[in-house]
Amino acid sequence: MATMRDVAARADVSAKTVSRVFNGDPHVTQETKQRVEEALRELNYVPNSIATTFRTGRAPVIGVAVPEIADPFFASIAEAAETLATAHDMSVVITSIGDDPAREPTVVQALLRQALSGLIIAPVTTDQTYLTAWTGRTPIVFVDRQPSGVIADSFTEADSDGAHLATSHLIAHGHARIGFIGDDLAIPTTRNRLAGYRAAFHGAGLTVDEDLIALGGTNRDGGAAAFAKLEQLEDRPTALFCSNARAARALAPKLRASGLAVVTFGDFPLADMLTPSLTVIDQDPFQLGTLAAQRILDRLNHPNRRQRRRTVLGVDLVERDSCQMTDRLDLAR
Amino acid sequence: MATMRDVAARADVSAKTVSRVFNGDPHVTQETKQRVEEALRELNYVPNSIATTFRTGRAPVIGVAVPEIADPFFASIAEAAETLATAHDMSVVITSIGDDPAREPTVVQALLRQALSGLIIAPVTTDQTYLTAWTGRTPIVFVDRQPSGVIADSFTEADSDGAHLATSHLIAHGHARIGFIGDDLAIPTTRNRLAGYRAAFHGAGLTVDEDLIALGGTNRDGGAAAFAKLEQLEDRPTALFCSNARAARALAPKLRASGLAVVTFGDFPLADMLTPSLTVIDQDPFQLGTLAAQRILDRLNHPNRRQRRRTVLGVDLVERDSCQMTDRLDLAR
């Protein structure tokens, strides 16, 4: 790998002149420029970006840290960030945090040490105080989940409203016993969605049966256990609100067999192709990713401009077949 | 952000001693060590990994470049690489190349310039000669697709055998007119799978009707167009071999409506939950990713050890309902 020095030696100029030519500085004679360009070609010069980053103190890179990159929701966020970054000659590094909150600070700080230009994070911990030291140095934007213990920009979605919408929809279809499947109340989205679920009951003059709230669906087994708990109730639910798409995907076989009416928070690929097709609260992860990346660019370009800290995006209900239980029963007759 | 110098000043030692303490070098007095550790804590020292990488010439990072990270197949490869990397105190940076072959060299070289410890790549170009200059410096491992124009390790799957299996399966179910849906013959997997498809016909003493081969399904629209071409044939197929999972996902609504028997190369989430559930050739992307990452570690640790260049993993047919057309018709009666 040839360095600038090598090129300089070959073109018989100083390293600085090579730097000028390579970076398009106009203050170079046509003749010198040609000689340098020839040497660059001959030695097949490729800059060492680590050296540049080291020198300038900032890599043209946006970090993305999400619970699990294989989840289509987070993959969309990452893809959006990458699209915007590429358009600005930056690149993106993506890291999966995993489900273990203890690993988050390690993984995320490993990213931040790379002198990133910015970080987009969907955290799995309840406390991101460990990021405080970095906020002065690197723009940090939270997506999907609000920060806690640190002040930072965030782009989230209307969890409570969406859950309210979903639950009300089921109530309007005649359901009074609606199960709630969720992962972990440590995750703010889940907390907010449970609040929306409760609010819908109260709004309809109904009371919430705490037995119908099944948490712990963090992984596949947990989701199955939570679902089993609902099925074993004496007075079983007739409908289900899945507070996240991951649980809905994992439980798909059981949902179908159960005949329960279902609404899920979060659309996902092929949700419309299941039998019955799944009614969902539609989020827009691509927009979330785009907005977050845009905010990082804004923060970099205008360090002192005031920006709204919290942005909450609205969500819609996409009605499909999975809450048409009555109709389906009619058809089956 | 405190540097080693700052810590050194506070502990009244040299930077080198701080480095020794931080890196666990035993040649330090207990007393000095304690003083340094206190200073490290007080200043909340975090190493600048760019500087370390710059100095050592190699980042503890494995790059992963795939066509599209949102594709579950490639996401699995990345996840596997990340799991193995993490276990070896390394991290992973993931980049989507996208569908445009022209972008590949730019994107991939941007990665390589980061002084990576290794690169895992599933290319979209027909020629990776641009990587030749890097092979001496960075271990490069191809996954899913063989290299061309450059010598490198590869882990791929038995494309031709799998396609043969799939096609034979359909033939055994009484189909003679089997459509082939594929993306682009520039992609070696597609070429190989088409070869397997042809071989199955020849093996059964049948001839291939070239009209039944529909390519161009690189994106959603292309896939739809390819499928439409088959549907408009005068003598329409009774079955379909989808040469990749992405096309099958995109065409899911049409496949269901068409009533065609279908086998797809590549399993994907919820393929078993469609109606009918999809018979697939099952690949193992997680193993692909694990093997690739392991190979990079091996190459780093044993630069001179000989390794098999090409490894081809076997694939299995997972029989579900989508090629039981006769049965389904029977049931419908």
Place this chain on the structure above:
DNA sequence: TTGTAAGCGTTATCAC
């Protein structure tokens, strides 16, 4: 227009 010198933060070398 071109070059020199210094330095980014860390680590390797080699003195002491």
Place this chain on the structure above:
DNA sequence: GTGATAACGCTTACAA
């Protein structure tokens, strides 16, 4: 056991 010094490849500031 500890420290001074140089070096990694590049860019900024300044001088020529």
